[in-house]
Amino acid sequence: MGLAAVALPFALAVIMLGLGLGLAPADFRRVLAHPRATVVALVCQMLLLPAVCFGLVVAFGLSPVLATGMMLVAASPGGTAANLFSHLYGGDVALNITLTAVNSVLSVVTLPLVLNLSAQHFLGDGTDLGLQFGKTFQVFALVLIPVALGMYVRSRAPRLAERADRPVRIASVAILVLIIVGASLQERDSLGGYLRELGPVSLALLVCSLSVGYWVPRLCGVERRQAVASCMEIGLHNTTLAITIALGILGSSEMAVPGATYGVLMFFAAGAAGLLLRRTAPTATAAPVTSVPESEHP
Numbered sequence: 203m204g205l206a207a208v209a210l211p212f213a214l215a216v217i218m219l220g221l222g223l224g225l226a227p228a229d230f231r232r233v234l235a236h237p238r239a240t241v242v243a244l245v246c247q248m249l250l251l252p253a254v255c256f257g258l259v260v261a262f263g264l265s266p267v268l269a270t271g272m273m274l275v276a277a278s279p280g281g282t283a284a285n286l287f288s289h290l291y292g293g294d295v296a297l298n299i300t301l302t303a304v305n306s307v308l309s310v311v312t313l314p315l316v317l318n319l320s321a322q323h324f325l326g327d328g329t330d331l332g333l334q335f336g337k338t339f340q341v342f343a344l345v346l347i348p349v350a351l352g353m354y355v356r357s358r359a360p361r362l363a364e365r366a367d368r369p370v371r372i373a374s375v376a377i378l379v380l381i382i383v384g385a386s387l388q389e390r391d392s393l394g395g396y397l398r399e400l401g402p403v404s405l406a407l408l409v410c411s412l413s414v415g416y417w418v419p420r421l422c423g424v425e426r427r428q429a430v431a432s433c434m435e436i437g438l439h440n441t442t443l444a445i446t447i448a449l450g451i452l453g454s455s456e457m458a459v460p461g462a463t464y465g466v467l468m469f470f471a472a473g474a475a476g477l478l479l480r481r482t483a484p485t486a487t488a489a490p491v492t493s494v495p496e497s498e499h500p
Contacts, residue, residue: 210445210449211340211344213377213380214344214348214443214446214450215347215348216348216377217282217377217440217442218306218345218348218349219348219351219352220282220352220367220370221302221306221348221352222350222351222352222353222354222355223352223353223355223367223370224282224299224356224367225299225352225356226356226357227353229296229300230300230303230304232296232297232300233304236428238422238424239294239297239419239424239425239428239432240300240301240304242418242419242424243415243431243432243435243436244301244304246414246415246418246432247280247301247305247436248305248308248312250414250418251276251410251414251436252273252277252316254276254407254410254411255273255275255276255407256273258403258406258407258410259272259273262399262403262406264399264403266324266325267324267456267457268396268456268457268459268460269324270320270324270325270457271448271456271457271458271459271460272400272407272460273316273317273320273324274316274317274320274444274457274461275439275444275460275464276316276439277309277312277313278313278439278440278441278443278444278461279302279305279309279439279443280298280301280302280305280434280435280438280439280440281440281441282371282440283438283468283472284298284301284431284435285299287434287438287473287476288430288431288434288435290476291434291477291479292427292430292479292480293428293430293431293433294427294428294430295431297428297431298431298434298435301432302435303349305435306440307346309345309443310341310342310345310346313341313443313447317447341447341451344443377442396456396459397463400459400460400463401463401467404463404464404467405471407464408437408464408467408468408471409471411436412433412434412436412437412471412472415429415434415436415437416429416432416475416479418432419432426483426484430476430479434472434476437468437471437472438468438469438472439468441461441462441465441468442461442465444458444460444461445458445462448461
């Protein structure tokens with residue numbers, strides 16, 4: 203656990219720094235330009251999805267620690283991979299950036315709340331697998347300080363931020379893979395049993411996340427490109443954050459396994475969802491002449 207306690211927070215800091223390098227204050231102001239799409243997606247992400255996940259872990263009868271770990275995944279904000287998949291499948295990438303930025307800030311409050319309630323429910327009042335004030339402050343530092351630093355670098359040295367953006371993103375993907383492999387190796391003796399137990403519930407959560415992320419906004423009158431962005435944002439979580447909290451802060455390798463399992467499956471599920479959305483897309487894809495490009499919104 204000594205190496206994990208040092209390496210995982212550093213790895214997450216690199217990922218969050220990369221997120222900050224791609225953000226500007228305008229990304230937060232864009233909430234005012236598309237309030238319906240933003241509010242609907244955030245409600246799905248922060249309220250509906252944890253409720254769905256709770257129902258699934260109870261229905262599938264997960265063990266208490268794994269159930270708490272799965273709730274930790276559901277409470278984690280969207281990851282930067284959502285931007286890539288949204289771009290590949292015709293989503294509103296600007297909305298993805300806005301949702302990731304806002305949700306990453308809000309998760310400093312919502313994630314400890316969901317995790318502590320889940321730990322209390324599944325593990326009992328006497329458990330130490332929760333985020334008390336000191337550990338919550340660690341989450342705050344790991345999430346917001348690197349993002350703020352990245353935004354500061356972008357504002358002061360935009361060319362440096364632009365040059366660093368791609369290498370940091372590549373490093374983020376490599377780090378995610380290494381973290382998933384490391385978490386899996388740490389529990390290798392029990393990995394087969396965990397996969398049999400977690401595979402079905404992870405796939406069920408993915409199907410629900412991607413479906414909720416697309417259809418709830420559409421039913422609320424959100425246009426299709428923004429619904430695709432919401433679909434990817436809600437389906438692709440920052441599993442690195444979930445694994446870092448489980449391993450690096452709480453010291454539980456078992457609680458990290460749901461994040462590793464979800465982190466592997468989510469790319470395949472998001473790819474399948476994207477292909478399905480592309481096949482069902484309207485044949486007329488030309489934008490109306492009166493539409494305003496996202497970059498021209500104030």
